Amino acid sequence: MKLFSSFIKELKLASRGFYFYIELFMAVIILAVFLLLVPDNFNNQRTEYIYFDMPSQTSELFLQEILREDTDGKATPVKVEVDKQEKDAMLYTTTDQKIYVLTSREDVIYMADKEKKIAAVVKLDGDNTINYEYYLQGYESEKFKNLLKILHVESNETIEAAMNNQDVRPLANNFNVLSDRENMMPSVLVFNGALMGLFIIAAYIFLDRKEGVIMAYAVTPSPVWQYLLSKVGVILVTTILSSFLVVIPIMGTQPDYLLLLLLLVTTAFFSSALGLLIASFYKNVTQAFGAIYGFMLLMVLPNIAYFIPSWNPDYLKLIPTYPMLEGFKSVLLGNNDWLYVLTISSGFLLVGVILFSISNRRYKKTLLG
Amino acid sequence: MISVKNLYHSYNKDGKYQVKDVSFEVANGEVFGFLGPSGAGKSTALNILTGLLPLQQGEVVVGGYDLKKVSNERFNKIGMSFEQSNVYSKLTAKENLDFYRKLFDVPTLDSHTLLKLVGLEGKEHVKAGEFSKGMKHRLTFARSMINNPEMWFLDEPTTGLDPSIAADIKDIIKEKNKEGVTVFLTTHNMFIADELCDRVAFIVDGEIKLIDSPKNLKLQYGDKLVEVEYIEKGEVIKTTLSTVLPEDKRELQKIIEHHDIQTMHTKEATLEEIFIKVTGRGLV
Numbered sequence: 317m318k319l320f321s322s323f324i325k326e327l328k329l330a331s332r333g334f335y336f337y338i339e340l341f342m343a344v345i346i347l348a349v350f351l352l353l354v355p356d357n358f359n360n361q362r363t364e365y366i367y368f369d370m371p372s373q374t375s376e377l378f379l380q381e382i383l384r385e386d387t388d389g390k391a392t393p394v395k396v397e398v399d400k401q402e403k404d405a406m407l408y409t410t411t412d413q414k415i416y417v418l419t420s421r422e423d424v425i426y427m428a429d430k431e432k433k434i435a436a437v438v439k440l441d442g443d444n445t446i447n448y449e450y451y452l453q454g455y456e457s458e459k460f461k462n463l464l465k466i467l468h469v470e471s472n473e474t475i476e477a478a479m480n481n482q483d484v485r486p487l488a489n490n491f492n493v494l495s496d497r498e499n500m501m502p503s504v505l506v507f508n509g510a511l512m513g514l515f516i517i518a519a520y521i522f523l524d525r526k527e528g529v530i531m532a533y534a535v536t537p538s539p540v541w542q543y544l545l546s547k548v549g550v551i552l553v554t555t556i557l558s559s560f561l562v563v564i565p566i567m568g569t570q571p572d573y574l575l576l577l578l579l580l581v582t583t584a585f586f587s588s589a590l591g592l593l594i595a596s597f598y599k600n601v602t603q604a605f606g607a608i609y610g611f612m613l614l615m616v617l618p619n620i621a622y623f624i625p626s627w628n629p630d631y632l633k634l635i636p637t638y639p640m641l642e643g644f645k646s647v648l649l650g651n652n653d654w655l656y657v658l659t660i661s662s663g664f665l666l667v668g669v670i671l672f673s674i675s676n677r678r679y680k681k682t683l684l685g
Numbered sequence: 686m687i688s689v690k691n692l693y694h695s696y697n698k699d700g701k702y703q704v705k706d707v708s709f710e711v712a713n714g715e716v717f718g719f720l721g722p723s724g725a726g727k728s729t730a731l732n733i734l735t736g737l738l739p740l741q742q743g744e745v746v747v748g749g750y751d752l753k754k755v756s757n758e759r760f761n762k763i764g765m766s767f768e769q770s771n772v773y774s775k776l777t778a779k780e781n782l783d784f785y786r787k788l789f790d791v792p793t794l795d796s797h798t799l800l801k802l803v804g805l806e807g808k809e810h811v812k813a814g815e816f817s818k819g820m821k822h823r824l825t826f827a828r829s830m831i832n833n834p835e836m837w838f839l840d841e842p843t844t845g846l847d848p849s850i851a852a853d854i855k856d857i858i859k860e861k862n863k864e865g866v867t868v869f870l871t872t873h874n875m876f877i878a879d880e881l882c883d884r885v886a887f888i889v890d891g892e893i894k895l896i897d898s899p900k901n902l903k904l905q906y907g908d909k910l911v912e913v914e915y916i917e918k919g920e921v922i923k924t925t926l927s928t929v930l931p932e933d934k935r936e937l938q939k940i941i942e943h944h945d946i947q948t949m950h951t952k953e954a955t956l957e958e959i960f961i962k963v964t965g966r967g968l969v
Contacts, residue, residue, distance in 0.1 A: 321787040325776070332775040528771030532828065535735050535765040536788040537757045681739060 318538045322546035326520075330550045333523070335516045339508060343558035346504055350497060350566055358496045362434075363414045365405075365427040370440035378438065379417065385410040391417075398430045425451060494649060497566065502644035503619050504562060506637050509555040509580055510587040511612050517551050517591040518608055522601045530679075541676045548588045548672070555584040563648070570650045575657045579643050582664040586636065589671035596678040639663070687711040687734065687836065687869060692743035694729055703729045705891040707743070713835075716858070716868040718882035720875065720956065722966060726891035727871035728768070728840055734869065735765050735838050748836045761791045764834030768841040770821035774814030778805055778824055781813055782831060789832040799827040804853060819850050826854060830861070837861060839870040843877055855881060875956035885956070889964045899956055906962055907954030911937060915944040925952065 330336040368375035383391065391406040396416060403423045405416040418424050421437050428435035428451035437449040448468055452461070467475075494501075524530045533543050559580050563571060594611065598604035618638040621628045632638050643660040646653045687710065694704040704726045711717040719727040732738040734747055736759075745752040750759035772781045782796035800806055803823040808816070813824060822845070829837065842858065843851035858881055862868055872878055878885050879899045886896045897905070909928045914921055924940075926933040928951070940946070954962075961967060 318788055321784060325773075325780075325784045328780070329773060329775050527774060528767065528769055529773055531737060531767065532765075532771050532785070532825075533788070534737055535760055535763060536785065537760045537790055538788040539757055 319542045319546060322538070322542055323549045326546045326550045327553070330520070330554070335519050336550075336554060338516065339512050339554045339558040340561070342508055342512070343561040346508065347562050347565060350500070350562070354497045354500070361409075361412055361414050363416070363431070365416045365418055365424050365431070365433060365435040367418045367421050367424040367437045369421060369437055370446075374440055375438075379406075379408075382408045382410075382415060382417075387411065396427070398427065401426070403427065428453075494645070498570075498648060499645075501563065501566065501648055502641045503622060505559055505580070505644045506583075506615075506619070506640045508562070509559050510583045510637065510640060511615055513551040513555055513584045514587040514591040514594075514611065514615075515608055516554075517547055517588040518595040518604055519601060520547050520550070521592065521595040522598075522604070525599065540679050541672075544592055544672070544676060544679060548585060548592070551588040552581055552584050556580055567648055571648045572650055572652060572657075575654065576644075576647045578661050579640075579647055579657055579664075582661040582668065583636075583640050583643075586664040586668035586671070589668045589675060592675040593671050593678070596675055636664070636667075686713050686746075686748070686867070687717075688744070688746040689730075689734070690744040692730065692733065692740075692745060694726075694733060694738065694741050696729075698741070703891050704733070707888075707891070707893050709886055709893065709896055711867060711869055713867050714862070714865050715883045716862050716870070716881050718878040718885040719869075719871040719888055720873065720878045720885045720960065721871075721888035722873055725888045727873075727888055729891075730888070731838055731840055731869070731871050735763060736760075758790070761789055761832060762835045764829040764832060764837045766826045766829035766837075766839045766842055768844060770818070770825045772813045772821060772824050772828070775812060777810050777812050778816070779809040781824060782828060785828055785831050791832055793831050794833060799830060800824075802830070802857065803827040804850075819846055822846060823850065823854075826857075830857075835865075835867060837866050837868045839868065841872055841874075842870055843874065844872070851877075875960065879956050887960055887964055889966050894964050902956065902959050903953050906959045910952040912948075912950045912952050913937065913940055914947040914949070915940050916947065917944055921947060 368378055379391070383389065386408045387410060391408055394405055394407045394416070395402045396405050397403075403418060403426070405418050405423075408415040408417065416427070418427065424435045424437055427433065432453055434453070434456075435451040437451075439447045439449065441447055446468075448464075450464055521530075530543070534540065556577065559576075563576065590611070591608075594607050595604060598607070614635060615637045618632050618635050618641055621632050621638070622641050639660050643657055646656055689710070690708050692704055692707040693702050695702045707726075707730060709717075719730065721727050729738065733740055733752070734745060736752065736755075740752045748759060748762045750756055750762075773784075776784065778800055779796045782799055786793040786796065797806075797809065800809055803826055805820060805823055805827070808820070813821060816824065826842065829839070837858075839858070843854050846854065855877065858868060858870075862881075868881075870877075870881065882899060884896060884898050885902070887894045895902075910925050911928055912923070912925045914923045916922070926937050928934065928937075957967075
């Protein structure tokens with residue numbers, strides 16, 4: 317009953333304060349950005365500009381080759397406008413390319429210069445050999461440049477035959493994949509839930525310290541752990557609200573919502589217990605800022621590995637946000653991987669309980685601090 | 686009752702004690718005052734008695750509870766009013782008191798009754814953050830009575846308050862004491878101590894220099910004087926004479942017999958004067 321009263325009081329205080337709305341406001345902003353600005357999948361189509369410097373009967377052979385891969389089987393006449401200059405072109409669209417066939421060498425050079433894209437001129441010499449001129453941007457790797465150099469040494473047929481002789485077998489093919497937009501959600505959940513919880517609970521403690529109310533609570537028969545747990549409760553409520561506000565409109569029915577709830581509760585409990593412990597060492601938010609900022613930076617590191625899988629050192633796996641990201645990803649995929657999520661959740665719950673117990677002991681001893 | 690034996694406390698645990706070998710007892714129903722200048726150790730001792738600071742060394746029993754054995758139950762018998770107001774500024778006056786009522790295991794006073802008692806009737810639904818300093822202090826004071834405490838700890842209960850509010854607070858303390866509440870207060874205001882306390886302890890640099898009732902202290906340390914204003918040859922003369930010294934007594938008798946007396950007052954030494962005399966230190 318005392319715990320419930322404390323929790324209701326904390327909810328009232330939070331709802332009349334600033335921090336409560338930060339998470340919800342952030343969630344609304346993230347939702348709006350994701351729905352309105354972030355595409356479901358990022359566009360991987362390359363844009364290329366080509367000019368065929370050769371008689372039309374010869375160039376027609378090249379164009380027919382391109383047309384075979386065109387998604388709608390026909391070229392579209394377009395005007396490409398760059399810096400208020402219009403250039404006539406024929407657009408060929410394949411699954412991974414947008415090829416603009418321009419009408420002059422000058423136009424190709426202009427597009428390479430202004431659009432910062434790779435452009436090419438395919439030219440038929442006097443002795444009827446085909447020459448390829450590439451206009452690069454300077455940032456291309458040596459490997460790419462070397463590839464261009466050898467690309468036309470062998471015939472296309474030889475290269476294609478060599479590629480077809482490669483034995484490529486998928487190790488698994490019965491798995492779900494998140495779209496590019498959905499793939500960003502684990503990061504959002506970790507940031508908006510766990511990391512914000514760490515900062516906001518510390519802010520709540522410092523507000524109470526400033527008002528001195530923690531001392532008034534200390535001379536009542538209610539134990540300090542109830543005071544601390546009621547604050548954790550507010551963090552859990554805001555984390556669940558703000559997370560579901562983002563997840564439901566974007567992910568729909570795909571995630572395991574029960575597992576998501578479990579993982580949100582345990583990770584938010586862990587991070588708020590950590591926030592309580594950090595705050596117990598400082599008198600005000602200014603003093604604690606460096607420590608909180610340091611912890612948040614450390615927690616952000618696994619996000620980098622999440623988006624750049626080639627950088628994934630072993631020590632990152634020791635940072636709590638690493639398993640958080642993996643857990644949220646698994647839940648959002650809707651894999652029904654109960655064992656994995658339960659294992660992670662139990663870990664966060666256990667560590668959270670330990671941190672909370674240490675915090676409780678520290679607050680009992682440092683009420684006047 | 687409160688029993689304190691050989692109490693020591695050092696904030697940094699470095700051998701520099703803010704409270705040194707403090708011993709005293711407070712009987713049930715007594716008003717006991719810790720009188721001393723700022724930094725003397727009054728609040729440190731008070732915070733140990735209320736459990737806000739851990740007991741490092743010594744023996745302390747409050748209301749039958751030994752402070753070496755931690756028990757939150759004892760707070761049902763204790764009320765504590767802080768020197769600095771500490772209420773939730775985002776909650777209304779009533780919400781503040783209603784919340785604290787639910788934290789006790791004993792019957793509590795109605796929030797409305799408490800607010801009326803401290804002159805905050807009609808302010809139930811005003812947020813404490815909108816209160817003046819005096820109103821916040823009254824709310825903090827009201828909260829300390831919420832559980833009908835048997836032991837009431839008051840840290841500088843009237844410091845910084847305007848005289849009329851201070852007078853109200855003093856009246857409430859007197860009233861509660863009449864009901865049998867034991868009061869332990871700290872103050873550096875000798876008038877408050879003189880008016881309210883059955884006994885006072887003078888504390889300087891963490892050490893108790895003396896414990897006695899204000900009346901005994903005045904009898905023991907105060908000079909017995911009379912201040913007289915009389916007319917002589919058309920002029921008002923003012924003089925102070927001892928009621929103990931024979932020559933002063935004769936002089937006083939002569940003035941009464943031969944002159945027109947304008948005013949005549951007996952003059953007692955104040956607690957502050959006695960404090961300075963005993964400790965060699967001022968109260969500020």
